[in-house]
Amino acid sequence: xxxxxxxxxxxxxxxxxxxxxxxxxxxxxxxxxxxxxxxxxxxxxxxxxxxxxxxxxxxxxxxxxxxxxxxxxxxxxxxxxxxxxxxxxxxxxxxxxxxxxxxxxxxxxxxxxxxxxxxxxxxxxxxxxxxxxxxxxxxxxxxxxxxxxxxxxxxxxxxxxxxxxxxxxxxxxxxxxxxxxxxxxxxxxxxxxxxxxxxxxxxxxxxxxxxxxxxxxxxxxxxxxxxxxxxxxxxxxxxxxxxxxxxxxxxxxxxxxxxxxxxxxxxxxxxxxxxxxxxxxxxxxxxxxxxxxxxxxxxxxxxxxxxxxxxxxxxxxxxxxxxxxxxxxxxxxxxxxxxxxxxxxxxxxxxxxxxxxxxxxxxxxxxxxxxxxxxxxxxxxxxxxxxxxxxxxxxxxxxxxxxxxxxxxxxxxxxxxxxxxxxxxxxxxxxxxxxxxxxxxxxxxxxxxxxxxxxxxxxxxxxxxxxxxxxxxxxxxxxxxxxxxxxxxxxxxxxxxxxxxxxxxxxxxxxxxxxxxxxxxxxxxxxxxxxxxxxxxxxxxxxxxxxxxxxxxxxxxxxxxxxxxxxxxxxxxxxxxxxxxxxxxxxxxxxxxxxxxxxxxxxxxxxxxxxxxxxxxxxxxxxxxxxxxxxxxxxxxxxxxxxxxxxxxxxxxxxxxxxxxxxxxxxxxxxxxxxxxxxxxxxxxxxxxxxxxxxxxxxxxxxxxxxxxxxxxxxxxxxxxxxxxxxxxxxxxxxxxxxxxxxxxxxxxxxxxxxxxxxxxxxxxxxxx
Amino acid sequence: xxxxxxxxxxxxxxxxxxxxxxxxxxxxxxxxxxxxxxxxxxxxxxxxxxxxxxxxxxxxxxxxxxxxxxxxxxxxxxxxxxxxxxxxxxxxxxxxxxxxxxxxxxxxxxxxxxxxxxxxxxxxxxxxxxxxxxxxxxxxxxxxxxxxxxxxxxxxxxxxxxxxxxxxxxxxxxxxxxxxxxxxxxxxx
Numbered sequence: 030x031x032x033x034x035x036x037x038x039x040x041x042x043x044x045x046x047x048x049x050x051x052x053x054x055x056x057x058x059x060x061x062x063x064x065x066x067x068x069x070x071x072x073x074x075x076x077x078x079x080x081x082x083x084x085x086x087x088x089x090x091x092x093x094x095x096x097x098x099x100x101x102x103x104x105x106x107x108x109x110x111x112x113x114x115x116x117x118x119x120x121x122x123x124x125x126x127x128x129x130x131x132x133x134x135x136x137x138x139x140x141x142x143x144x145x146x147x148x149x150x151x152x153x154x155x156x157x158x159x160x161x162x163x164x165x166x167x168x169x170x171x172x173x174x175x176x177x178x179x180x181x182x183x184x185x186x187x188x189x190x191x192x193x194x195x196x197x198x199x200x201x202x203x204x205x206x207x208x209x210x211x212x213x214x215x216x217x218x219x220x221x222x223x224x225x226x227x228x229x230x231x232x233x234x235x236x237x238x239x240x241x242x243x244x245x246x247x248x249x250x251x252x253x254x255x256x257x258x259x260x261x262x263x264x265x266x267x268x269x270x271x272x273x274x275x276x277x278x279x280x281x282x283x284x285x286x287x288x289x290x291x292x293x294x295x296x297x298x299x300x301x302x303x304x305x306x307x308x309x310x311x312x313x314x315x316x317x318x319x320x321x322x323x324x325x326x327x328x329x330x331x332x333x334x335x336x337x338x339x340x341x342x343x344x345x346x347x348x349x350x351x352x353x354x355x356x357x358x359x360x361x362x363x364x365x366x367x368x369x370x371x372x373x374x375x376x377x378x379x380x381x382x383x384x385x386x387x388x389x390x391x392x393x394x395x396x397x398x399x400x401x402x403x404x405x406x407x408x409x410x411x412x413x414x415x416x417x418x419x420x421x422x423x424x425x426x427x428x429x430x431x432x433x434x435x436x437x438x439x440x441x442x443x444x445x446x447x448x449x450x451x452x453x454x455x456x457x458x459x460x461x462x463x464x465x466x467x468x469x470x471x472x473x474x475x476x477x478x479x480x481x482x483x484x485x486x487x488x489x490x491x492x493x494x495x496x497x498x499x500x501x502x503x504x505x506x507x508x509x510x511x512x513x514x515x516x517x518x519x520x521x522x523x524x525x526x527x528x529x530x531x532x533x534x535x536x537x538x539x540x541x542x543x544x545x546x547x548x549x550x551x552x553x554x555x556x557x558x559x560x561x562x563x564x565x566x567x568x569x570x571x572x573x574x575x576x577x578x579x580x581x582x583x584x585x586x587x588x589x590x591x592x593x594x595x596x597x598x599x600x601x602x603x604x605x606x607x608x609x610x611x612x613x614x615x616x617x618x619x620x621x622x623x624x625x626x627x628x629x630x631x632x633x634x635x636x637x638x639x640x641x642x643x644x645x646x647x648x649x650x651x652x653x654x655x656x657x658x659x660x661x662x663x664x665x666x667x668x669x670x671x672x673x674x675x676x677x678x679x680x681x682x683x684x685x686x687x688x689x690x691x692x693x694x695x696x697x698x699x700x701x702x703x704x705x706x707x708x709x710x711x712x713x714x715x716x717x718x719x720x721x722x723x724x725x726x727x728x729x730x731x732x733x734x735x736x737x738x739x740x741x742x743x744x745x746x747x748x749x750x751x752x753x754x755x756x757x758x759x760x761x762x763x764x765x766x767x768x769x770x771x772x773x774x775x776x777x778x779x780x781x782x783x784x785x786x787x788x789x790x791x792x793x794x795x796x797x798x
Numbered sequence: 799x800x801x802x803x804x805x806x807x808x809x810x811x812x813x814x815x816x817x818x819x820x821x822x823x824x825x826x827x828x829x830x831x832x833x834x835x836x837x838x839x840x841x842x843x844x845x846x847x848x849x850x851x852x853x854x855x856x857x858x859x860x861x862x863x864x865x866x867x868x869x870x871x872x873x874x875x876x877x878x879x880x881x882x883x884x885x886x887x888x889x890x891x892x893x894x895x896x897x898x899x900x901x902x903x904x905x906x907x908x909x910x911x912x913x914x915x916x917x918x919x920x921x922x923x924x925x926x927x928x929x930x931x932x933x934x935x936x937x938x939x940x941x942x943x944x945x946x947x948x949x950x951x952x953x954x955x956x957x958x959x960x961x962x963x964x965x966x967x968x969x970x971x972x973x974x975x976x977x978x979x980x981x982x983x984x985x986x987x
Binding site for chain 1: 838841853855928931946971974
């Protein structure tokens with residue numbers, strides 16, 4: 030098979046690929062002029078990503094001076110190709126800049142101020158590549174940042190690494206010098222001028238890949254290049270220069286393989302699967318530079334052509350050179366008078382650039398500046414597209430043997446399944462179908478849109494799949510956490526119960542003490558019930574000033590005094606003990622009460638505290654009803670205005686603190702929202718408070734009495750709702766308020782704890798109540 | 799006699815096939831309703847809950863049980879069409895009452911963004927995120943993992959300081975869509 034292919038080629042017989050076109054050639058504009066060496070531009074714009082794959086990690090920072098050939102990015106994985114400083118200079122910025130992409134979007138670029146010295150970093154020239162191991166050569170290629178220079182920009186070091194597992198033996202290495210685009214002569218000129226360097230590069234590839242045969246394919250419209258390469262390879266048996274007939278797109282990878290070997294690369298497969306590797310001539314040149322001269326890929330040949338230019342010519346352009354610099358060098362004629370289109374790449378597959386600051390990158394081989402006569406369609410704003418007439422010319426010329434008109438309809442209908450069936454992915458965007466279309470349908474545009482959409486859909490599907498797995502993982506996790514929480518709660522409850530029922534002296538002591546206290550409370554309650562029936566109306570909540578028996582009064586006042594002393598102590602100790610009822614506080618409180626105060630006192634104390642709490646709750650309720658409609662911001666002003674009504678004032682002050690906290694939290698939320706929230710809280714408080722009061726009342730009626738007494742003796746404590754005092758003294762109101770608030774908070778917390786404790790005891794010993 | 803033979807033969811054939819079918823129904827039993835999986839695959843998996851169900855799978859289950867097919871706002875008309883195809887029902891216009899915010903209106907995908915200087919570290923958004931795409935801890939600043947965010951909008955409402963907003967993903971060359979007017983494929987003369 031291999032022999033027969035070689036035989037045919039030596040006889041000069043080639044296969045043909047399906048379709049293809051013969052667009053009028055414009056290579057004469059540049060093919061007879063040598064490659065021009067340009068002066069250094071003032072500034073370079075070097076995009077971080079110039080190839081298929083990802084950006085490398087930046088190695089330089091703004092203001093840093095770098096030498097020619099110094100690496101600017103670091104390759105961290107095989108799909109990353111590093112970039113290098115094309116000349117010596119300073120990094121002036123690293124920012125988003127328009128790049129060579131049809132979208133005209135920006136990407137991260139290094140803006141590079143050229144210093145003009147063109148000073149090289151230290152280079153290690155290799156005289157004999159035979160001394161280098163294959164992996165060293167591949168490393169050199171990778172570090173030189175070489176990506177395929179034919180157009181796609183696939184990282185070369187991956188393509189030439191034959192040691193990667195599961196790659197079959199290489200039968201043919203094909204060097205692609207076809208260059209079928211009608212304007213471009215960059216490879217042509219390179220082959221003419223640098224044939225020996227290219228052959229040296231091919232020798233390096235030969236060492237790496239050890240192919241059976243090497244073909245250099247050149248179209249028959251480049252006689253000078255053919256001659257140069259034939260001379261350079263005359264002594265090498267293995268290398269054959271193949272002169273292939275001119276036809277567009279003979280330079281396509283799969284098309285060229287078919288021309289030379291008659292093999293068709295199956296859809297979805299790579300040439301390597303058929304034992305074939307293809308490299309561009311410019312890539313071979315770059316490989317030679319990199320391996321032998323330690324010169325990274327920092328410049329390339331660019332064809333600057335088009336009839337709008339005075340001096341179209343091939344130039345050696347540094348990577349990162351803005352195209353306006355190249356155009357200046359080749360003297361643009363009509364660029365000022367109207368919107369002159371500038372096309373990057375050839376006329377068949379290129380795209381118009383959106384800015385003249387777009388830089389040359391590793392894959393740019395041509396800048397085309399057509400005149401209006403030459404390419405009128407480039408100047409037209411609107412497409413002349415008319416309906417498809419089903420002539421079928423497009424499928425006649427399609428090199429991939431697709432059905433362009435079917436594809437077009439499916440692309441317009443966004444029928445992705447059908448497009449897949451029609452093998453849209455095999456379309457090489459060559460533009461032959463659009464070229465022959467009598468209806469001037471921009472077919473390739475439709476395919477490109479469809480391809481991008483399919484790609485996006487694939488990404489979305491991937492993302493959806495990921496979201497789904499994450500969602501399910503989360504659900505599982507929440508389920509697990511819930512079960513764990515239940516287990517924990519069960520265990521904790523069991524532990525508590527066990528501790529209570531255990532016959533330790535502590536537990537029994539606590540129990541008996543509580544029982545004794547409860548018994549006393551009950552006895553007292555019974556005696557007070559009588560008094561209450563006489564004095565209090567059922568609606569005693571609102572009746573704040575009622576008379577109470579004298580003996581009780583004195584008793585309670587003593588208790589209150591004690592309680593107050595204790596509260597103050599505590600207030601000082603804890604300063605701003607909040608009313609959060611954590612277990613530790615509860616225990617401490619309980620113990621303290623037991624150890625310091627006698628049992629009698631503790632009951633009184635309890636009562637006093639409960640009273641305080643109820644008083645406070647009531648006051649709060651009253652305040653809330655008053656202020657329900659009030660705006661949160663108004664509350665502060667309102668407070669100052671009505672401080673004659675001391676009760677209100679105190680409570681408003683009290684609330685102010687809370688509101689202030691609330692305001693801070695919901696500051697940015699809408700005012701309407703805030704109002705709504707306030708109303709809601711008010712509503713709930715309105716519903717809740719009577720209930721709690723009733724409960725407390727029914728359970729602890731003596732407490733009610735204590736509270737009323739307290740007011741009678743005008744003790745200005747906790748709630749601070751002593752009317753007389755506040756009416757006369759308006760100045761110290763704030764300090765009193767503060768103190769009162771702290772005390773109230775503590776009292777409240779304590780009362781709450783006591784209540785809880787009692788209720789707990791009640792629950793545990795239902796017989797005692 | 800003949801009639802008896804016929805009955806016997808047919809009867810035994812029926813018994814054999816009955817046994818075969820019975821065996822097959824036990825042996826090749828399908829546990830889950832495969833239609834739910836297929837529906838779930840059509841849904842966009844944003845887990846946004848705009849349909850009124852706590853995720854895409856529950857909605858798929860509901861559709862399989864006869865729920866309206868036009869409640870998926872992020873999926874839009876496309877998804878409705880696909881579900882209609884699968885379920886063999888008429889395509890319905892999207893139910894506007896289930897379109898929350900601007901997810902359905904905008905073409906570009908959006909993701910949540912935490913304005914980090916305003917974040918108070920309340921962890922409320924973390925609890926709301928259906929795909930665990932928010933990282934942070936109590937009283938620590940939170941942030942969104944952009945790649946994982948489905949743009950479901952569920953974290954915006956719980957934020958007490960309104961520091962989460964939905965932002966469009968920037969257009970890059972990787973997600974850029976070709977525009978017909980930008981590249982002239984030209985005809986030479």
